[in-house]
Amino acid sequence: GGASDTPEGVLNVGQISDSVAFFPLYVAEERGYFEDEGVELGERPRLGTGAKLAAALQSGSIDLGAGVLTDALNLYGRDDSTELTASLVDKYYVDIIVGEDFEGPGQDAPLEERIDALKGKNIGITGPGSGTEALVAYLFQKNGMEAATDAKLVNLGADPPAALGALESGQVDALSFFQPVAQQADATGVGSAYISPSRGDIPGFEHTAHGVVFTTADVREQKSEEVAGFQRAIERANKDIREDPEVEKLLAEYMEGIDADARAELLPIMQEEVPDGIGFPKESVEAALEFHESTGLVEDPPGYTDIVPKDLRTE
């Protein structure tokens, strides 16, 4: 890992995008928790992909990366001093979304049937090697199919409007996309969530570490105080999201263009997704690791203790 370029008291935090997973960062920032805890946020670039997050960490442009667990694991493969510093979302916030006129068993049909209904369909994902592709692969595996051969996966980029456009115009039959695409699709009548891990549709996959903040050991050493302050601020933000209904206003600002109905639908989901605290329960991390390994997202992932530092391990 590269050494930090930032002055004392300042942390640069790079994040993938402005999706639901990074709402805690926004809450903490808007409510001044970072300042309260003695951390100043410097640059906050949106980097789009895990590879760029890794590059920015490596080059010292940022101190912390906010992304999905996959990004942290990929970085670990390159630099084994990588470790997690906060949990932002503890559920798999990707849904399978189908169009209004999707032919197949209804949403209440057994999971197996719903998975079977996806066979041979065009399914839009954000990109190869992403968590959205992995979900499809995981589901197909469950039914003994191969995502690569039994469906056509279409790489749509991490652009929600493009995804909805593709679904609405019938370019794809289904989407595997992160929240709040499902809620927006529902609210605008384009489609609805068909299989949703965060809703508890997949047994044994209710809790998985997903939205995370990570960094390298160098930064953790060099900026231990700032990182600790950052962790305290996130902890407070996570608590607010779970308990304080007032955050709805913040969500409205955060997701400016989203449909009001979709937002109303989203809030309770987020209240459940955001963990209590910032720690990583063993079973949710292990579920995630197993998921990564079985879907081939990450070859040879590290163990729970390799990646979760002592103070964040919760049993």
Add this chain to the structure above:
Amino acid sequence: MSTMTESTQSPKTGAESRADVVALQRTWWERNGRTTSIWAARIALIVALVAVWQLAAGRLFDASFTSRPTDIWARLVDWNADGTLWMHSWITLQEVVYGYALGSAGGALLGFVLASVPTFYKVLDPFIMALYAIPKVALAPLFIVWFGIEMDMKILLAAVTVFFLVFLNTAAGVREVDRGLIDAVRLMGGGRRDIALKVVLPASMTGMLTGLKVAIPYALIGAVIGELVASNRGLGYLISNSAATFDTAGVFATLVVLSVIAAILNFLVGLLDHRVSRWKPAEART
């Protein structure tokens, strides 16, 4: 010939062939009519386009992907009020201007130099082309590692794109220069520098200006792509942020701002073109 200035006996050819110069009494319209009609046509066109868009949106095509002029306008008014617009535009504008200046200066210079050493140019040509065919987004991680995520990186990305276009156009312009004119300067005892400045530069101006012109959009695109790669400011960020939050009006509002910046830069290059093309017959001017 040293006695020339002393001589008083000069041939009487002077006054005879002087042409008749009369002051022109042109009306305002004769003077500015063409410019005025062109601007009128442009405005008419823009009004027509906006009207069609407004009417067709939601009817002929889904407004959730194309937005509506009124919505876009409302968004621009909001952003103007809260300062969002100016803050982000200013960032992007800086990147564009620096990138454009850097890239075109470099491109013009290297275009000059390499085109004067044709063998060298020929050797490098396929490499330059191959390099340019690489989509910069694919190298985003490298750019980040090498140049960070600050403004530098975006300026560089814009400059690199501009460079290529200006370079190739300048080089093409330089190779087209009339040998006779170059020889004339050599005969006057002019060296490489004189040839470059007094013949090649003015003669290849058109090529260079075409390069400058085609490079404008790419300076903007380069900067915006840089902001999409890594940013929390600038119009590129505004686009991706608006897209991520399903704010189509926001996306289009940003695109409108980008278009306006491009049109202004184009206008400036047009002025330059007008200045250096004064000697051309009216039909050959832009």
Add this chain to the structure above:
Amino acid sequence: MSTMTESTQSPKTGAESRADVVALQRTWWERNGRTTSIWAARIALIVALVAVWQLAAGRLFDASFTSRPTDIWARLVDWNADGTLWMHSWITLQEVVYGYALGSAGGALLGFVLASVPTFYKVLDPFIMALYAIPKVALAPLFIVWFGIEMDMKILLAAVTVFFLVFLNTAAGVREVDRGLIDAVRLMGGGRRDIALKVVLPASMTGMLTGLKVAIPYALIGAVIGELVASNRGLGYLISNSAATFDTAGVFATLVVLSVIAAILNFLVGLLDHRVSRWKPAEART
């Protein structure tokens, strides 16, 4: 003049001024020396670059972002063996070729037509520029909704980028054409078509060829960007796939393929240039 062919009494100026034509006995080296040295220089350069890269990677810079020539080669060999390489390259190549053909035909044609109607061109110019300054990625949703996610969309994306560059360069070339030559054709009774085909086309060839040349990389970039947006095949897909799995060697292997395609297209345009520039003095040829 109708009696001309019957006339036998012609002035004796014929044979006298005939220049002395001798067959040249040039050696192989005199004939091909230049080309050979240029290729030798290119190969030397490529070998040097690869060597430096190989030695510096991991020492001077982090190989995890730049990969190594040997790794890239190994990846290419693998991909060649399992057919991945050819499958994806073939897709992209098709998109590039169709897009390039479409875009350059359209651009050249419109460049011709609009430059012949300068007022019209002047009115449209700022719009064209503004349109081009819009980063196409920002319009991805629209492209998908309107043109789908199949090959058409990528061809269109490539064509649109190519169009602009060829268009502007052709238009600039057309405006530079010597009025005297156009007048000569008018005097021979030539109409618009004759002027276009017999004067403007050959005279603006350089401008058009520059446009064709600068457009090559953008045809590739256009197609690849299209594949990054919506695809599950093609070199663009291969790049994003490799990037997502942190497979830098894969990314670079794909870029190498892209560069090779660009170099080949460039070579073909170079051949065309060579053909149409035969009349020029050697120094002005590419």
Add this chain to the structure above:
Amino acid sequence: MSTLLEVRGLTKQFVKDDTGIVALRDFDLQVEQGSFVTILGRSGCGKSTALNLLSGLLQPTSGTVTYKGGAVDGPRTEISYLTQSDTLMPWRDVRRNVEMPMEISGVGARERRDRAMELVERVGLSGFEHHYPRELSGGMRRRVSLARMLVGNPETLLMDEPFGALDAQLRLELQTELLRLWQDSGQTVVFVTHDIEEALLLGDRVVVLGLRGRRVLDRGIDLPRPRDPDELRVEPAFVALHRQMTEALREGAR
């Protein structure tokens, strides 16, 4: 003979910045069908401008040009014009340059080739068919232009100093050739020159222009044809005419 080409009150004013430059003012001329008119004038007096207007290449600021009773407002195929500066296509070799007018009027490839070759020989350039213009000497380029003009077989020929770049011998040969063609065919020729001898040698009628196209002298030349320059030079009638022209030119410059 009827009036073929009629020019009335022709004025041409070029616009430069905010001033107008009058190159030609109130120029009148009538050219009879089948006649050979030479226009004589000093450098810069407006000869080329006048031909540009006659040919329809330029539009007059005021005044009219009528050809066979119809207004000339653009180039016409019946009128062929050899301009003062070269307008050979640099990317065509000699033969293809000469073929060009025939290409445009749609003559078949075979015939085009034959006629082009014949004319190339006529102007003394056989052997140079495949040279590009830049590979020819100044005089040779001029001869190619001439061949290109003649190949179109036009009704009326406007020629702007066609033989200026040629040596006396060649000039004489081409002058003779031109006269021969003209006499055979009933074509009309308007021939601009600054050479008094050439004007007298060729013209039925000489028009001497002064500044801005002022007509200083306009008279018929009744020297018997064929006119041999060597004999002519000592003929009293010729010498008198020569003196008159010289006088007119001097007067025109005032």
Add this chain to the structure above:
Amino acid sequence: MSTLLEVRGLTKQFVKDDTGIVALRDFDLQVEQGSFVTILGRSGCGKSTALNLLSGLLQPTSGTVTYKGGAVDGPRTEISYLTQSDTLMPWRDVRRNVEMPMEISGVGARERRDRAMELVERVGLSGFEHHYPRELSGGMRRRVSLARMLVGNPETLLMDEPFGALDAQLRLELQTELLRLWQDSGQTVVFVTHDIEEALLLGDRVVVLGLRGRRVLDRGIDLPRPRDPDELRVEPAFVALHRQMTEALREGAR
């Protein structure tokens, strides 16, 4: 007088596709310091090629050009060359075109301007200082080139048909001016023309070239100066020379 410019066995062969075109073969010439040599030859005989080689613009295929004992392998400031075709910069107006050689040799702006204006007047173009080349007549452009050449105050002048496009009156004036300047300054002039009268009027010595630069005739002209064309024309010595030249030209074409 010493030999200033010496040409030995000059051959120039142009390459076209796979053939060589010999424009000049084994051309020899010696030019004395301060002399006025006219080169006479028919169109296409290699006059311009010879001057291009003398000036150092072209490199010979074989043979050498020596100037003051040093080999000429590129243009030199002491030698000024008025080429046959115009090489005025189209983007500079008359004054700035004439100023150009002085700009290059680093003359101050004020002086540059004054001298340019003077030369512009001398060639009869006052009032046209701000015209661009395309706004001038053919003859006027030629005169601007002449002014540009003279302003550099060169030691040696190579001139390729400088007065071809000018009328007799103007030509005479400029010829007189040229002679006056030459006599005052001790400059050396190599003057190419296809006009016998001009050659005899100007030269100390006339070299007549045949095909491919074969030297058909090379003789001194001992007519007394100043030479007045009207008087000269009837002088027996002149007539004899004229006849000899005509003969030589005819012979050269064989």
